[in-house]
Amino acid sequence: MSRTPIIAGNWKMFKTVSEAQNFFAEVKGKAEVEGVESVICAPYTNLPALVEAARGTSIAIGAQNVHFEDNGAYTGEISGGMLKELGVKYVIIGHSERRAYFAETDEIVNKKVHAAFRHGLTPIVCVGEKLEEREAGETKEVCKTQTEAAFEGLSQEQAAAVVIAYEPIWAIGTGKSSTSEDAQDVIGYIRGIVAGLYDEATANAVRIQYGGSVKPNNVAEYMGQADIDGALVGGASLEPASYIALIEGA
Ligand code: PEP
Numbered sequence: 214m215s216r217t218p219i220i221a222g223n224w225k226m227f228k229t230v231s232e233a234q235n236f237f238a239e240v241k242g243k244a245e246v247e248g249v250e251s252v253i254c255a256p257y258t259n260l261p262a263l264v265e266a267a268r269g270t271s272i273a274i275g276a277q278n279v280h281f282e283d284n285g286a287y288t289g290e291i292s293g294g295m296l297k298e299l300g301v302k303y304v305i306i307g308h309s310e311r312r313a314y315f316a317e318t319d320e321i322v323n324k325k326v327h328a329a330f331r332h333g334l335t336p337i338v339c340v341g342e343k344l345e346e347r348e349a350g351e352t353k354e355v356c357k358t359q360t361e362a363a364f365e366g367l368s369q370e371q372a373a374a375v376v377i378a379y380e381p382i383w384a385i386g387t388g389k390s391s392t393s394e395d396a397q398d399v400i401g402y403i404r405g406i407v408a409g410l411y412d413e414a415t416a417n418a419v420r421i422q423y424g425g426s427v428k429p430n431n432v433a434e435y436m437g438q439a440d441i442d443g444a445l446v447g448g449a450s451l452e453p454a455s456y457i458a459l460i461e462g463a
Contacts, residue, residue, distance in 0.1 A: 216420050218436060219376060219443035220463050221252040221275060221337060222450025223305060223424075224259075233259040237266040239453035244460040245271045250443070251460050253450070254305050254337070257291055264300035275303030275337065278311060281324035283331065293332030304329050305445070307363065308339045309382045319362030326363055330371050337376040337445065338363045339424070340403070344383035352381070353402050360406045372411050373418035378445040379403060384425025386447055393431075396423040397438035404440050429458035436463050 228236065233255055244251050254275035255263055263274045280290035296304060306329065307322035317325075322338065329336040340359035342352045356379065364372055379400050384390050391399075400421045408416035423435045424445035435441045443463065449455045 216418070216442045217248065217250050218463050219250040219252060219420055219422060220432075220459055221254055221303065221305075221376075221378075221422065221443070221445050222456055222459075223254045223277060223308070223445055223447045224256060224451060225277070225310070225447060226256060227451055228255065228259060230259055230262050234262055234266060236451075236453050236456075237263060237272075240272070240456055241266070241270055243457045244453075246460050246463070249460055249463045252303050252337075254303065260296070260299050260301055273302040274300065275305060276301050276334075277305045277308065279304045279306065279325055279328055279334070281321065281328045283328070293328045293334055296334060297332040302335060303337055303376070304334045305378075306336045306338050307359070309341060309380060309385060313382075319359055322359075322363050323365045326375070327366065330367070330374075335374055335376060337378055337422070339378045339380050339445070341378075341380040341382050341425075347381065347383060352399060356399060356403050357406050360403055361410065364407070364410055369411050369415050372407065373415045376420045376422065376443075377403060377407075378422040378424045380424035380445060386426070388426050390426040390431060391423070393423075393434045393438050393441070396435060397440055400438070401440045427459070429455055429462050432459050432462040 252273045252275050306325045311317045326336045342355040404416045420442040422443040422445045427444040427446045428449045
Protein backbone atom coordinates (compact mmCIF):
# COMPACT_ATOMS: atom_id res chain seq x y z
CA MET A 214 0.00 0.00 0.00
CA SER A 215 1.34 3.43 -0.84
CA ARG A 216 1.33 6.12 1.80
CA THR A 217 1.72 9.80 0.97
CA PRO A 218 4.89 11.12 2.64
CA ILE A 219 4.30 13.96 5.06
CA ILE A 220 6.82 16.56 6.16
CA ALA A 221 5.61 18.72 9.03
CA GLY A 222 7.43 21.74 10.39
CA ASN A 223 7.03 22.32 14.12
CA TRP A 224 7.74 25.98 14.74
CA LYS A 225 7.38 25.64 18.51
CA MET A 226 7.25 29.11 20.15
CA PHE A 227 8.88 30.95 17.25
CA LYS A 228 7.61 33.60 14.80
CA THR A 229 5.24 36.52 15.15
CA VAL A 230 2.41 36.90 12.63
CA SER A 231 4.48 39.14 10.35
CA GLU A 232 7.43 36.75 10.50
CA ALA A 233 5.11 33.86 9.63
CA GLN A 234 3.67 35.79 6.68
CA ASN A 235 7.15 36.63 5.38
CA PHE A 236 8.13 32.96 5.68
CA PHE A 237 5.06 31.89 3.77
CA ALA A 238 5.60 34.39 0.98
CA GLU A 239 9.01 32.80 0.39
CA VAL A 240 7.96 29.15 0.48
CA LYS A 241 4.72 29.49 -1.49
CA GLY A 242 4.98 27.60 -4.78
CA LYS A 243 8.34 26.15 -3.70
CA ALA A 244 7.67 23.98 -0.65
CA GLU A 245 5.06 22.24 -2.77
CA VAL A 246 6.17 19.02 -4.41
CA GLU A 247 3.75 16.59 -5.95
CA GLY A 248 3.38 13.45 -3.91
CA VAL A 249 4.66 15.00 -0.66
CA GLU A 250 2.35 16.55 1.91
CA SER A 251 3.74 19.75 3.36
CA VAL A 252 2.45 20.94 6.75
CA ILE A 253 3.38 23.93 8.89
CA CYS A 254 2.49 23.61 12.58
CA ALA A 255 2.59 27.14 13.94
CA PRO A 256 1.81 28.95 17.20
CA TYR A 257 -1.93 29.62 17.66
CA THR A 258 -1.56 33.35 17.00
CA ASN A 259 -0.25 32.66 13.46
CA LEU A 260 -2.95 30.24 12.41
CA PRO A 261 -5.58 32.60 10.89
CA ALA A 262 -2.97 34.44 8.80
CA LEU A 263 -1.30 31.21 7.69
CA VAL A 264 -4.56 29.50 6.73
CA GLU A 265 -5.35 32.59 4.63
CA ALA A 266 -1.88 32.62 3.06
CA ALA A 267 -2.07 28.88 2.31
CA ARG A 268 -5.34 29.17 0.40
CA GLY A 269 -4.88 27.81 -3.12
CA THR A 270 -1.60 26.11 -2.21
CA SER A 271 -1.01 22.48 -1.27
CA ILE A 272 0.49 23.43 2.09
CA ALA A 273 -1.62 22.45 5.10
CA ILE A 274 -1.61 24.30 8.40
CA GLY A 275 -1.44 22.58 11.77
CA ALA A 276 -1.56 23.57 15.43
CA GLN A 277 0.87 22.34 18.08
CA ASN A 278 -1.65 21.52 20.78
CA VAL A 279 -5.38 21.31 21.49
CA HIS A 280 -7.44 21.02 24.65
CA PHE A 281 -9.30 17.75 25.19
CA GLU A 282 -12.63 19.38 26.10
CA ASP A 283 -14.86 21.02 23.50
CA ASN A 284 -15.36 24.16 25.58
CA GLY A 285 -15.57 25.25 29.21
CA ALA A 286 -13.77 27.11 31.98
CA TYR A 287 -10.21 26.31 30.87
CA THR A 288 -8.50 29.67 30.88
CA GLY A 289 -5.85 30.01 28.22
CA GLU A 290 -6.82 26.87 26.32
CA ILE A 291 -7.93 26.34 22.70
CA SER A 292 -10.45 23.72 21.56
CA GLY A 293 -10.58 21.53 18.49
CA GLY A 294 -13.69 23.34 17.26
CA MET A 295 -11.86 26.68 17.38
CA LEU A 296 -9.03 25.23 15.28
CA LYS A 297 -11.35 23.53 12.83
CA GLU A 298 -13.31 26.71 12.16
CA LEU A 299 -10.06 28.49 11.29
CA GLY A 300 -9.28 25.91 8.61
CA VAL A 301 -6.54 24.11 10.51
CA LYS A 302 -6.07 20.49 9.35
CA TYR A 303 -3.47 18.92 11.64
CA VAL A 304 -2.60 19.11 15.31
CA ILE A 305 0.53 17.86 17.03
CA ILE A 306 -0.39 15.93 20.18
CA GLY A 307 1.89 14.70 22.96
CA HIS A 308 5.10 16.37 21.80
CA SER A 309 7.84 15.49 24.28
CA GLU A 310 8.13 19.16 25.27
CA ARG A 311 4.46 19.13 26.26
CA ARG A 312 4.89 15.85 28.11
CA ALA A 313 7.97 17.20 29.93
CA TYR A 314 7.04 20.83 30.65
CA PHE A 315 3.24 20.71 30.76
CA ALA A 316 2.73 17.35 32.49
CA GLU A 317 0.91 15.71 29.59
CA THR A 318 0.33 12.08 30.43
CA ASP A 319 -0.55 9.21 28.09
CA GLU A 320 -4.16 9.58 29.28
CA ILE A 321 -4.26 13.29 28.37
CA VAL A 322 -2.68 12.51 25.00
CA ASN A 323 -5.43 9.96 24.32
CA LYS A 324 -8.15 12.45 25.30
CA LYS A 325 -6.62 15.01 22.94
CA VAL A 326 -6.49 12.49 20.08
CA HIS A 327 -10.22 11.86 20.57
CA ALA A 328 -10.86 15.62 20.69
CA ALA A 329 -8.99 16.06 17.41
CA PHE A 330 -11.15 13.44 15.69
CA ARG A 331 -14.37 14.88 17.15
CA HIS A 332 -13.52 18.10 15.33
CA GLY A 333 -12.23 16.65 12.06
CA LEU A 334 -8.56 17.39 12.76
CA THR A 335 -5.80 14.89 11.98
CA PRO A 336 -3.58 14.21 15.00
CA ILE A 337 0.18 13.93 14.68
CA VAL A 338 0.90 11.87 17.80
CA CYS A 339 4.42 12.02 19.16
CA VAL A 340 6.03 9.06 20.89
CA GLY A 341 9.64 8.44 21.82
CA GLU A 342 12.09 7.53 24.51
CA LYS A 343 14.36 9.55 26.80
CA LEU A 344 18.11 9.01 26.63
CA GLU A 345 18.16 6.99 29.87
CA GLU A 346 15.36 4.79 28.55
CA ARG A 347 17.29 4.15 25.34
CA GLU A 348 20.43 3.33 27.35
CA ALA A 349 18.41 0.93 29.49
CA GLY A 350 17.17 -0.85 26.35
CA GLU A 351 13.60 0.32 26.94
CA THR A 352 13.00 2.18 23.66
CA LYS A 353 10.48 -0.24 22.21
CA GLU A 354 8.64 -0.77 25.49
CA VAL A 355 8.24 3.02 25.91
CA CYS A 356 6.98 3.42 22.33
CA LYS A 357 4.58 0.51 22.79
CA THR A 358 3.08 1.96 25.97
CA GLN A 359 2.71 5.44 24.45
CA THR A 360 1.28 4.15 21.15
CA GLU A 361 -1.23 1.82 22.78
CA ALA A 362 -2.37 4.57 25.14
CA ALA A 363 -2.73 7.12 22.33
CA PHE A 364 -4.87 4.74 20.23
CA GLU A 365 -7.13 3.63 23.10
CA GLY A 366 -10.78 3.74 22.01
CA LEU A 367 -10.14 4.80 18.39
CA SER A 368 -12.17 3.18 15.64
CA GLN A 369 -10.29 1.40 12.87
CA GLU A 370 -11.03 4.26 10.50
CA GLN A 371 -9.69 6.84 12.96
CA ALA A 372 -6.63 4.70 13.71
CA ALA A 373 -5.77 4.50 10.01
CA ALA A 374 -5.85 8.29 9.75
CA VAL A 375 -3.46 8.97 12.64
CA VAL A 376 0.02 10.26 11.86
CA ILE A 377 2.58 9.04 14.39
CA ALA A 378 5.85 10.89 14.89
CA TYR A 379 8.57 8.74 16.43
CA GLU A 380 10.84 11.25 18.12
CA PRO A 381 13.64 9.97 20.33
CA ILE A 382 13.80 12.77 22.90
CA TRP A 383 17.61 12.79 23.03
CA ALA A 384 17.61 13.66 19.30
CA ILE A 385 15.27 16.67 19.47
CA GLY A 386 17.07 19.95 18.95
CA THR A 387 20.42 18.37 19.82
CA GLY A 388 21.92 17.79 16.38
CA LYS A 389 22.23 14.10 17.39
CA SER A 390 19.93 12.18 15.10
CA SER A 391 19.06 8.52 15.22
CA THR A 392 20.59 6.52 12.37
CA SER A 393 18.06 5.84 9.65
CA GLU A 394 18.43 2.10 10.35
CA ASP A 395 17.68 2.55 14.06
CA ALA A 396 14.72 4.81 13.24
CA GLN A 397 13.43 2.21 10.77
CA ASP A 398 13.78 -0.51 13.37
CA VAL A 399 11.67 1.37 15.95
CA ILE A 400 9.17 2.67 13.40
CA GLY A 401 8.68 -0.81 11.93
CA TYR A 402 8.08 -2.01 15.48
CA ILE A 403 5.50 0.75 16.08
CA ARG A 404 3.71 -0.25 12.87
CA GLY A 405 3.59 -3.78 14.26
CA ILE A 406 1.96 -2.44 17.45
CA VAL A 407 -0.79 -0.86 15.36
CA ALA A 408 -1.22 -4.15 13.47
CA GLY A 409 -1.63 -5.92 16.80
CA LEU A 410 -4.24 -3.41 17.97
CA TYR A 411 -6.16 -3.44 14.66
CA ASP A 412 -4.95 -5.35 11.60
CA GLU A 413 -2.28 -5.25 8.88
CA ALA A 414 -4.35 -3.01 6.59
CA THR A 415 -4.76 -0.38 9.30
CA ALA A 416 -1.08 -0.57 10.20
CA ASN A 417 -0.14 -0.18 6.54
CA ALA A 418 -2.32 2.91 6.24
CA VAL A 419 -0.87 4.74 9.26
CA ARG A 420 1.83 7.23 8.37
CA ILE A 421 4.81 7.25 10.71
CA GLN A 422 7.32 10.08 10.70
CA TYR A 423 10.77 10.25 12.20
CA GLY A 424 11.65 13.38 14.16
CA GLY A 425 14.87 14.49 15.81
CA SER A 426 17.44 16.76 14.16
CA VAL A 427 16.19 16.10 10.63
CA LYS A 428 17.91 18.46 8.19
CA PRO A 429 17.87 18.94 4.42
CA ASN A 430 21.03 16.84 4.20
CA ASN A 431 19.66 13.77 5.98
CA VAL A 432 15.94 13.77 5.18
CA ALA A 433 16.33 11.58 2.07
CA GLU A 434 18.13 8.93 4.08
CA TYR A 435 15.18 8.57 6.45
CA MET A 436 12.69 8.66 3.58
CA GLY A 437 14.56 5.79 1.95
CA GLN A 438 13.52 3.44 4.77
CA ALA A 439 10.52 1.21 4.15
CA ASP A 440 8.42 2.26 7.14
CA ILE A 441 9.39 5.93 7.42
CA ASP A 442 6.76 8.13 5.80
CA GLY A 443 8.11 11.57 6.51
CA ALA A 444 9.53 13.79 9.19
CA LEU A 445 8.49 16.11 11.99
CA VAL A 446 11.05 18.88 11.92
CA GLY A 447 11.73 21.62 14.43
CA GLY A 448 14.83 23.78 13.90
CA ALA A 449 15.27 23.12 10.19
CA SER A 450 11.68 24.14 9.42
CA LEU A 451 12.16 27.74 10.55
CA GLU A 452 14.11 29.12 7.59
CA PRO A 453 12.34 29.23 4.22
CA ALA A 454 15.30 27.87 2.22
CA SER A 455 15.78 25.01 4.65
CA TYR A 456 12.06 24.16 4.68
CA ILE A 457 11.94 24.15 0.87
CA ALA A 458 15.02 21.89 0.79
CA LEU A 459 13.35 19.49 3.24
CA ILE A 460 10.28 19.17 1.05
CA GLU A 461 12.41 18.76 -2.08
CA GLY A 462 14.64 16.25 -0.27
CA ALA A 463 11.66 14.13 0.71
C1 PEP B 1 10.60 18.68 17.05
O1 PEP B 1 10.44 19.78 17.53
O2 PEP B 1 9.67 17.88 17.02
C2 PEP B 1 11.92 18.33 16.52
C3 PEP B 1 12.11 17.14 16.01
O3 PEP B 1 12.89 19.29 16.59
P1 PEP B 1 14.33 19.28 15.82
O4 PEP B 1 14.04 18.95 14.39
O5 PEP B 1 14.86 20.66 16.01
O6 PEP B 1 15.15 18.23 16.47
